[in-house]
Amino acid sequence: MTTVQVNHPKSSFRKLFEYLDEFFEYENRGKWIEDMRASISLTASIIATMTFSLATNPPGGVVQTSPGDVDLLDEKGRQCLVSNVTGLRLCLAEAVLGSIASDDYVPFL
Numbered sequence: 001m002t003t004v005q006v007n008h009p010k011s012s013f014r015k016l017f018e019y020l021d022e023f024f025e026y027e028n029r030g031k032w033i034e035d036m037r038a039s040i041s042l043t044a045s046i047i048a049t050m051t052f053s054l055a056t057n058p059p060g061g062v063v064q065t066s067p068g069d070v071d072l073l074d075e076k077g078r079q080c081l082v083s084n085v086t087g088l089r090l091c092l093a094e095a096v097l098g099s100i101a102s103d104d105y106v107p108f109l
Contacts, residue, residue: 055109060096 026032078090098105
């Protein structure tokens with residue numbers, strides 16, 4: 001009994017991926033981290049800046065008004081404004097998103 005090997009032609013996707021692998025292969029594998037040092041540092045700086053910016057400036061902003069414009073004090077002693085139209089209560093120096101959608105704001109932080 002003899003065994004016959006059949007060579008199956010490579011699929012076009014396999015050929016494409018092999019070509020792309022050869023095309024993007026880095027010539028000096030041991031030195032790539034040194035060559036990418038500046039790009040990695042820049043990327044880390046941008047990510048840190050965006051994270052800090054979102055934490056200090058929440059979406060929707062922060063309630064800003066002078067203490068003389070405040071209508072009432074809430075149960076925690078914070079000065080708050082109440083909308084005549086919607087009845088929404090916004091306290092001074094509080095994130096607007098935190099007042100409107102507090103369930104979504106806590107996971108955001």
